Amino acid sequence: MEFFRIKKDIPFMRHALALNAVSFATFIASVFFLITNGLNLSVEFTGGTVIEVAYEQPADVQAVREVLTTLNYIDVPVQNFGSARDVLMRLPTVTGQTSGQQSEVVLTALRAADPTVTLRRTEYVGPQVGDELAVNGLMALAAVIIGIMIYLAVRFEWKYAVSAIIANLHDVIIILGFFAFFQWEFSLAVLAAVLAVLGYSVNESVVIFDRIRETFRRYRKFTTVETINHAITSTISRTIITHGSTQIMVLSMLFFGGPTLHYFALALTIGILFGIYSSVFVAAAVGMWLGIRREDLIKAKAPGAGNDTDPDDPNAGAMV
Numbered sequence: 001m002e003f004f005r006i007k008k009d010i011p012f013m014r015h016a017l018a019l020n021a022v023s024f025a026t027f028i029a030s031v032f033f034l035i036t037n038g039l040n041l042s043v044e045f046t047g048g049t050v051i052e053v054a055y056e057q058p059a060d061v062q063a064v065r066e067v068l069t070t071l072n073y074i075d076v077p078v079q080n081f082g083s084a085r086d087v088l089m090r091l092p093t094v095t096g097q098t099s100g101q102q103s104e105v106v107l108t109a110l111r112a113a114d115p116t117v118t119l120r121r122t123e124y125v126g127p128q129v130g131d132e133l134a135v136n137g138l139m140a141l142a143a144v145i146i147g148i149m150i151y152l153a154v155r156f157e158w159k160y161a162v163s164a165i166i167a168n169l170h171d172v173i174i175i176l177g178f179f180a181f182f183q184w185e186f187s188l189a190v191l192a193a194v195l196a197v198l199g200y201s202v203n204e205s206v207v208i209f210d211r212i213r214e215t216f217r218r219y220r221k222f223t224t225v226e227t228i229n230h231a232i233t234s235t236i237s238r239t240i241i242t243h244g245s246t247q248i249m250v251l252s253m254l255f256f257g258g259p260t261l262h263y264f265a266l267a268l269t270i271g272i273l274f275g276i277y278s279s280v281f282v283a284a285a286v287g288m289w290l291g292i293r294r295e296d297l298i299k300a301k302a303p304g305a306g307n308d309t310d311p312d313d314p315n316a317g318a319m320v
Contacts, residue, residue, distance in 0.1 A: 006234075006236060006237075009229045009230045009233045010232070010233045010236075011229055012228070012232050012233075012284070013225045013229055013284070013285065013288060015281075016281055016285035016288065017285075019285075020282065023170060023277075023278070023282055026174055026177075027170055027173055027174065027177075029177060030174050030176065030181075033180040033181040034176055034180045037180045037181065037183065039176065039179055039180055039186040040180075040183045040184060040185050040186055041185075042090070042092075042185050042187035043091065043093075044090070044125075044187055044188050045131075045134050045186070045187075045188075046092060046093065047093060047125050048090060048092045048093050048124075048125055049090075049093070049102045049103060049122060049125070050088065050121075050122065050123045050124075050125055051088070051089045051091065051102075051103050051106055052081060052086060052088050052089075052120040053086070053087050053107065053117050053118065053120060054086050054087075054118050054120050055085045055086075055087070055114060055117055056085070056116040057085065058084035059086070061078055061080060061087060063114075064078050064089070065078050067106075067109050067112075067113055068089065068106070070109065071105065071106065073091055073092075075185050075259065075263075076090060077089070077090045077187070077260070078259070079260060086120065099122060099124040100122070107119050133188065137188070137191045140195060141194070141195065141198075144195055144198050145168070145169070148165065148168065148198070149162075149164075149165050152164050152205075152206070156209055156213070156296075157292070157296045159292050160205075160287060160292065162286070162290065163205070163282075163283045163284070163286040163287040163290065163292075164202055164205040164209075164283050166282060166283070166286050167205060167278040167279060167282040167283035167286070168198050168202055168205075168278070171198070171271055171274045171275050171278050172198065174270070174274055175193075175194055175197065175267055175270050176194070178270055184263055185263055186263075189260075190263050190264060192264070193264050193265075193268045193271065194267060194271070196268065196271070197268065197271030197272070200271065200272060200275050201271070201274075201278060201279060204239070204275055204276060204279035205279045205283045207235055207238070208232060208279055209287075211231035211232075211234055211235050212227055212228060212284075212292070214231075215231045216293075216294040217294075220294070224291075224292060224293060225288065228287075231284075232284060243272060246272060247269070247272055253265035253268075254266060254269055
């Protein structure tokens with residue numbers, strides 16, 4: 001399905017060096033902020049206090065968040081738990097306060113707004129649990145990256161696997177760089193968004209690589225640069241349809257999903273935008289500089305075995 005077709009190939013690779021220089025600078029800046037600022041890890045990673053309260057009537061979660069804001073708990077997870085009357089809060093550790101003291105302060109503030117609130121339970125989640133979650137998250141990220149490399153190396157060729165992984169790591173590091181620079185809360189939901197972006201980005205790279213292989217097969221006299229430009233140009237309509245519809249959904253979560261989905265949707269928004277960019281100007285460009293060529297993807301056929309070119313190709317009878 002295509003909304004439109006561009007008849008003349010756009011010379012994307014003409015600007016690859018300049019755009020990749022910008023990408024490299026952005027990547028280095030992201031690494032710098034990750035090292036100097038670090039991530040603002042949520043209570044799921046750092047440890048903290050979990051408080052569950054109950055109301056006689058369905059709870060106003062937004063009102064609970066506003067009460068916590070007055071206590072300097074900004075953007076902490078607050079959600080209904082079990083029923084509309086039960087509310088669960090995850091609070092970061094406060095220096096000089098025990099878990100019990102934290103729950104007393106919070107409960108007093110909540111009762112000032114609604115005297116019917118009662119404390120159901122309070123628990124302390126220690127940093128050991130947070131360390132375990134962090135290690136498991138990094139292991140999941142490493143497993144995804146290794147799996148992607150193996151898949152691309154088998155389906156295409158090692159140069160394509162290297163190109164795609166560089167592009168994917170580019171996306172992940174830049175997302176983390178945004179969270180480090182602005183000190184947005186990094187939670188398990190954001191980690192899930194980062195893993196989703198990995199899959200999303202590699203899917204776009206695979207589509208472009210597939211079209212590169214097809215173009216190599218059909219147009220034998222195309223240079224590598226011409227092949228890449230043609231492949232990217234011919235997928236623009238598909239990219240607009242797929243990523244446009246996905247971005248609309250993600251933006252809906254960002255603007256209307258509330259605080260619970262805000263950073264999850266924000267990570268996806270950044271990741272999708274950079275995923276499109278990196279598939280074109282990072283993955284394809286790196287592949288070009290690694291020296292991808294027709295022979296990497298298409299095996300030469302024995303004499304008399306026929307050819308694999310499109311009948312409309314004027315070079316269909318050329319020698320391999």
